[in-house]
Amino acid sequence: MKIGSLDLGKFPLLLAPMEDVTDPAFRLMCKRFGADMVYTEFVSSDALVRFVNSTQQKLWICEDERPVAIQIYGRFPEAMEEAARICEEAMPDIIDINFGCPVKKVAGKGAGAGMLRDVPKMLEITKRVVEAVKIPVTVKTRLGWDDSSKIIVDLAESLQDCGIAALAIHGRTRAQMYTGEADWSLIGAVKNNQRMHIPIIGNGDVNTPEIARRRFDETGVDAVMIGRASIGRPWIFEEIKQYLMHGTTQEDVLVPHSFKWKLDIIKQQVEDSVRRLDERRGIIHIRRHLAATPIFKGIPNFRETRIAMLRAGTVAELFRIMDSVEENVQEE
Numbered sequence: 001m002k003i004g005s006l007d008l009g010k011f012p013l014l015l016a017p018m019e020d021v022t023d024p025a026f027r028l029m030c031k032r033f034g035a036d037m038v039y040t041e042f043v044s045s046d047a048l049v050r051f052v053n054s055t056q057q058k059l060w061i062c063e064d065e066r067p068v069a070i071q072i073y074g075r076f077p078e079a080m081e082e083a084a085r086i087c088e089e090a091m092p093d094i095i096d097i098n099f100g101c102p103v104k105k106v107a108g109k110g111a112g113a114g115m116l117r118d119v120p121k122m123l124e125i126t127k128r129v130v131e132a133v134k135i136p137v138t139v140k141t142r143l144g145w146d147d148s149s150k151i152i153v154d155l156a157e158s159l160q161d162c163g164i165a166a167l168a169i170h171g172r173t174r175a176q177m178y179t180g181e182a183d184w185s186l187i188g189a190v191k192n193n194q195r196m197h198i199p200i201i202g203n204g205d206v207n208t209p210e211i212a213r214r215r216f217d218e219t220g221v222d223a224v225m226i227g228r229a230s231i232g233r234p235w236i237f238e239e240i241k242q243y244l245m246h247g248t249t250q251e252d253v254l255v256p257h258s259f260k261w262k263l264d265i266i267k268q269q270v271e272d273s274v275r276r277l278d279e280r281r282g283i284i285h286i287r288r289h290l291a292a293t294p295i296f297k298g299i300p301n302f303r304e305t306r307i308a309m310l311r312a313g314t315v316a317e318l319f320r321i322m323d324s325v326e327e328n329v330q331e332e
Helices: 024-032 045-049 053-059 077-089 112-117 119-132 152-161 185-191 209-219 236-246 259-276 279-292 303-311 315-331
Strands: 013-015 037-039 068-073 094-099 137-142 166-170 200-203 223-226
Touching (some): 013 024, 013 236, 024 037, 024 259, 045 068, 045 077, 068 077, 077 094, 077 119, 094 112, 112 119, 119 137, 119 152, 152 166, 152 185, 166 185, 209 223, 209 236, 223 236, 259 279, 259 315, 279 315, 303 315
Parallel strands (some): 013 037, 013 223, 068 094, 137 166, 166 200, 200 223
16 A cells, blocks of 8 residues: 555554554554554644644654654644644654544534534645645544434545545544444445545454454455554554464464563553653553553453552552562463
8 A cells, every 4th residue: 555655565554543642652662563654643733833842742753663644633724734834844754634533622622523514624624734745644534423424435535636645534423432333334435436546544443353354355445543452452463464464363373472471561661651751640641551451351350450550650569560460370
């Protein structure tokens, strides 16, 4: 698959942009495990043009994570245009426009998925961003605002006419948020529309290698984007790559990764987070990964230990709890 001149190879896997998740350390880790392209946390155009320091920091990228996209969102065309120019100076490979975020503080103000209720403005913003920069511009959006307005098939053509280089589609409406099952049938309809010629990226509920393979086969999408399934499990990219390349899971052809190996990856995430922020904020930041990781699934009577992990206030305390879990797992 190519986005502009950027060649991502066959069956590329992309790390979805996620607020408070896809920081530089996590992007690098997912890249290490096989993500073919990564995205920054989404960046507010309004905050960027006002030179808010915390927002500007989100533009930091490094060579080892390339190819990388910076994702921006907003509801004012002038601010989005200027934000795109500012982002281009950070030298990403791609600028992505967020027309899919469903959370109230974004969509409720008309940005993100809120743009699905104002398609003319969405298209105006897209054209202005495309014309403002020299690097490829892509869009990420949803099927529509709700079940009665699943407009993605026609919308995809209109976005393509604006000059975007690729389109990522999350298989839910804004009204669904993250509930129910992602509907890939409409993603497939966009991909198989003969008038579409840009790459189509599918997103939603890809959490196993088998599902990733099925989505490629059934819809013909050019790439699959993985979001929540990577939280606390950055090695999912390695697992899916193995399956796509060999038609088998890692456990069938390689020595399975041990519980200790996976726990060490989580520990590294803790250390990276603390190094980037500080001990208190770094531990708070990583709690989402600790809560989501599947490595503790199935451990008997784990509830109290999980609570203790999520309440730990220092790295030493957190690692002591983790080490005790490892000892108990080894004893079993």
